[in-house]
Amino acid sequence: MKDESKGAPRTVPIQSATFSNPTNAEIRRAAATGIYDIRGGGSKRKLPHFDDLLFLGASISRYPLEGYREKCDTKVVLGTRFAKKPIELDIPVTIAGMSFGALSGPAKEALGRGASMAGTSTTTGDGGMTEEERGHSSKLVYQVLPSRYGMNPDDLRRCDAIEVVVGQGAKPGGGGMLLGQKISDRVAEMRNLPKGIDQRSACRHPDWTGPDDLEIKIMELREITAWEKPIYVKIGGTRPYFDTMLAIKAGADVVVLDGMQGGTAATQDVFIEHVGQPIIACIGEAVRALQDMDLHREVQLIVSGGIRGGADVAKALAMGADAVAIGTAAMIALGDNDPRWEPEYNALGTTAGAYDDWHEGRDPAGITTQDPELMKRFDPIAGGRHLNNFLKVMTLEAQTIARACGHNHLHNLEPEDLVSLTMEAAAMTKIPLAGTNWYPGKPGTTY
């Protein structure tokens, strides 16, 4: 009998969008090990982001500035509300808090060098202040974190601003863990814990529990530092309207708002990908809180979480931020995930661009490690130069856009300069959908 089906077209294999290969691989990994995945970085999934916004540029109704010649100022002053000594930055791009422990000493030094060359600030992290970063950072923000590892009044007095960290975008409501393999003698000594053990960073502060307490805590910090230092309050992008309002009520000079694309040294993947909100959904709400309290621009807003270039800077500022902070982008500028180390990434079971097991301390680029041999690969002077170059490019790009929109200061960028490319972005930002004067939820409209 003749086989009729022989040579006939066949149904092609179709991968499930729900049970994709990466999803199935994670199920198999979990089934084999019984432990959740821990990694560094921020959310990797595609989220509504600054790419979903566009600038309109000048037209008959807007007058542009000459692209290279006319002045477009970039300075920003932070801490003008209560601090006797606000800090002035040449550019509105700052370096976010990253800990010594998660990063090597030379990497922290490079961040200080690059930021100082560019005229901006860098920030300590969980683990205290190192001499490398203080010595190489012309403006250093000292974080007050729940763990208080390395916290001491001398460093509090020699910083340029204080940042009380309530949450971060990668893991709002979560603490942290620096695994034992990165706890060298020096890291252990700074944190007052035995070498080689996992170091838990608590999820909430040990000596205050709510906004009324926070107000008193901030007052204490001001009293210890003679009311000189600007005090920032950093929040994760969860309830940005209320958290911004509460931070301001508690006495913050500056609110730092971090979206879920913002990185962490290490936490559970499920936390990174499923808790928090994209930064573009948060900025407008924080600005609304500032405006409702009549304190927009008097209390400054720094936003972070996935800032990659000058366009992102300009968009964040147009939405009402005073400055941005970068973490992941700064690390990439230093050399993190560089393809030059591809064979070594492959040996670790990954590839350049995807390496995120920073907590294991085996970073081929020598940045997120305490291994003396790997650390030697990283040159803090070259790293600082690269970071400075990157910050310069970001600023030039943002200026280019601002001039095209007719602004002589980056802070003059405004929401009216933007349109949304997607319904989601329009709904989240209240910036009208391109080609319309409408966004979902606009008062007086229906759809």
Add this chain to the structure above:
Amino acid sequence: METFDLEAQGLRNLNAALQSQTKETNQTAWEIVNAKGSHAIAVGLDAPIEVTVRGSTGYYCGGMNKQATIHVKGSAGPGVAENMMSGTVIIDGDASQYAGATANGGTLVIKGNASSRCGISMKGVDIIVHGNVGHMSAFMGQSGNLVVCGDAGDALGDSLYEARLFVRGKVKSLGADCIEKEMRPEHLEILKDLLERGESDAKPEEFKRYGSARKLYNFDIDNAY
């Protein structure tokens, strides 16, 4: 003796005056009157001076102290001697929550009771409490000593690192990874010294010692709740 009327002269002037003292100062004795529960009294000091506070204090009295001896002739609000580096803080009455939180050094003496989370995340301080301590005391305690002459509340020493805990009375419950440990002669010596510094007449032999089982030191999924 310098007498400072807090109500009349204000907190900023008080702390500025105390913070400006150096180790060579002749103004070694200070008395603060009309404290009236104010917050952040005598914070950030860094000189070997003696400060006596008449009355009770609000939050964070003696916060981040270095070198100074601060004696509160009353009770203290939350976070007394938080993050102290050195020196001595003595409370004649009771202390509220988070007494000695994250303190790195020095001695904190509480002659009454201490509320919850006494010695939370302590990093080297010695705390002597004549009365009882509330729940979650010495939570994540890293190093130093907590002496409780009375009873301890629930979850004592939860997630403890290397801090030593000595309790004379009952412990309502121990927190995760906190266990009773053998009281060896060297611990009795340490405790004798702590009790003397804390002006307590309790006998070291009356105490039990608690510490970390060290089972949470490296992440193990079977220890997760």
